[in-house]
Amino acid sequence: xxxxxxxxxxxxxxxxxxxxxxxxxxxxxxxxxxxxxxxxxxxxxxxxxxxxxxxxxxxxxxxxxxxxxxxxxxxxxxxxxxxxxxxxxxxxxxxxxxxxxxxxxxxxxxxxxxxxxxxxxxxxxxxxxxxxxxxxxxxxxxxxxxxxxxxxxxxxxxxxxxxxxxxxx
Amino acid sequence: xxxxxxxxxxxxxxxxxxxxxxxxxxxxxxxxxxxxxxxxxxxxxxxxxxxxxxxxxxxxxxxxxxxxxxxxxxxxxxxxxxxxxxxxxxxxxxxxxxxxxxxxxxxxxxxxxxxxxxxxxxxxxxxxxxxxxxxxxxxxxxxxxxxxxxxxxxxxxxxxxxxxxxxxxxxxxxxxxxxxxxxxxxxxxxxxxxxxxxxxxxxxxxxxxxxxxxxxxxxxxxxxxxxxxxxxxxxxxxxxxxxxxxxxxxxxxxxxxxxxxxxxxxxxxxxxxxxxxxxxxxxx
Numbered sequence: 001x002x003x004x005x006x007x008x009x010x011x012x013x014x015x016x017x018x019x020x021x022x023x024x025x026x027x028x029x030x031x032x033x034x035x036x037x038x039x040x041x042x043x044x045x046x047x048x049x050x051x052x053x054x055x056x057x058x059x060x061x062x063x064x065x066x067x068x069x070x071x072x073x074x075x076x077x078x079x080x081x082x083x084x085x086x087x088x089x090x091x092x093x094x095x096x097x098x099x100x101x102x103x104x105x106x107x108x109x110x111x112x113x114x115x116x117x118x119x120x121x122x123x124x125x126x127x128x129x130x131x132x133x134x135x136x137x138x139x140x141x142x143x144x145x146x147x148x149x150x151x152x153x154x155x156x157x158x159x160x161x162x163x164x165x166x167x168x169x
Numbered sequence: 170x171x172x173x174x175x176x177x178x179x180x181x182x183x184x185x186x187x188x189x190x191x192x193x194x195x196x197x198x199x200x201x202x203x204x205x206x207x208x209x210x211x212x213x214x215x216x217x218x219x220x221x222x223x224x225x226x227x228x229x230x231x232x233x234x235x236x237x238x239x240x241x242x243x244x245x246x247x248x249x250x251x252x253x254x255x256x257x258x259x260x261x262x263x264x265x266x267x268x269x270x271x272x273x274x275x276x277x278x279x280x281x282x283x284x285x286x287x288x289x290x291x292x293x294x295x296x297x298x299x300x301x302x303x304x305x306x307x308x309x310x311x312x313x314x315x316x317x318x319x320x321x322x323x324x325x326x327x328x329x330x331x332x333x334x335x336x337x338x339x340x341x342x343x344x345x346x347x348x349x350x351x352x353x354x355x356x357x358x359x360x361x362x363x364x365x366x367x368x369x370x371x372x373x374x375x376x377x378x379x380x381x382x383x384x385x386x387x388x389x390x391x392x393x394x395x396x397x398x399x400x401x402x403x404x405x406x407x408x409x410x411x412x413x414x415x416x417x418x419x420x421x422x423x424x425x426x427x428x429x430x431x432x433x434x435x436x437x438x439x440x441x442x443x444x445x446x447x448x449x450x451x452x453x
Contacts, residue, residue, distance in 0.1 A: 012229075019305035019316070020230040024237035027441045048192055056199070064219045065226060066307060067314065067344050067351045071206035078203065082196045121207070122358065135378070136358075 002168045011058045014038040015065050032149030035062050039077045040110050041157035048085035055081045076117050080110045107151045220346040227348050230304040268437045269336045272399045272414045275367045298447040308441055313357035320348045328408045330449045337438055338413040355383045364415055365403040369393045375415050388430040394421050400434050
């Protein structure tokens with residue numbers, strides 16, 4: 001029970017951070033995704049099975065709160081959770097020692113997946129044609145900025161989740 | 170024969186059970202379901218949920234936005250060593266006011282000319298405005314929207330224009346719930362507004378470029394457009410009133426098809442810092 005309350009609260013907190021707090025605090029220059037990184041942190045710490053339902057819940061609430069097509073973020077988060085599980089098994093990831101490198105790899109993967117799918121959804125919904133995909137994806141420097149912001153956010157969520165897991169779960 | 174069939178069926182069942190228990194199967198099954206959900210996009214079905222969540226989150230978003238605005242203020246104060254910040258804000262407001270005033274003066278100047286007849290600009294400050302606070306935003310990439318704390322309960326409807334300083338256009342309402350509304354910005358690729366230049370009356374459309382800026386498109390080759398020209402809404406064919414300032418023209422060039430001219434429109438407002446906007450409910 002405390003686990004459900006804690007995770008639900010964290011998702012709400014991530015939504016508030018992503019949609020209201022960070023964009024205003026950074027005057028629109030914030031490029032990361034707090035909700036995506038929370039899901040990634042959950043997947044890294046708890047594994048695929050335990051994080052799947054939370055990834056879908058977070059995606060659903062994110063879709064509703066951000067006026068996106070319902071299913072869009074759910075699909076992205078599902079793929080991110082599976083991607084983490086897939087690579088963790090094959091690379092025998094122990095998130096100690098060289099953990100930061102693997103985390104960086106996951107951040108790059110999640111950021112790329114999220115950006116390309118969001119751009120794809122946008123092009124699809126506006127019917128602008130695939131030629132607009134690179135424009136919707138954005139520049140490489142913007143992607144780099146997104147990745148750096150996301151790494152910071154992942155470390156933030158990772159520390160919080162680890163502490164909460166130790167105290168409550 | 171019967172035994173062989175039963176054994177074969179059991180083996181098949183076991184294999185199916187194994188397959189359906191795999192992660193990949195789960196992921197593919199859920200992904201197909203979500204893909205269908207996205208494709209059919211049952212907006213109406215999720216509307217009550219979206220409305221309820223917006224209502225629940227609205228006060229929290231307002232608090233988060235206000236706290237962040239204060240934090241931004243502190244950060245700016247530190248980085249600009251106090252005085253610069255105030256000066257900058259004053260100059261920014263002054264700049265906005267002057268740009269709006271300049272456009273207004275230009276309108277007045279043109280009032281008795283043929284251009285006035287052509288554009289038929291509405292006098293500014295003659296709208297019924299509803300002030301609304303910004304509670305969340307998404308300005309990066311393809312999103313480009315703001316959320317305000319007023320909704321259909323306050324008389325808002327989709328397509329209503331949103332402005333600041335009474336005459337600078339920010340965007341228009343796209344989705345309205347009971348307590349909140351989404352404003353799509355001019356930089357949103359879904360935003361298309363009929364516009365014209367104040368100086369020469371050259372017409373075209375202002376369309377969003379995936380968050381990168383605003384493109385002044387479909388300007389006839391015969392029309393004269395110059396850097397620095399002010400662009401206002403032309404109003405034709407939409408619920409958008411005429412005469413709202415969109416921005417100033419920069420970088421005029423020929424379109425790829427050589428049939429039209431294109432230009433970049435630079436908006437005088439910094440959307441990321443907006444805390445208060447006005448929705449135009451109707452003209453007076």
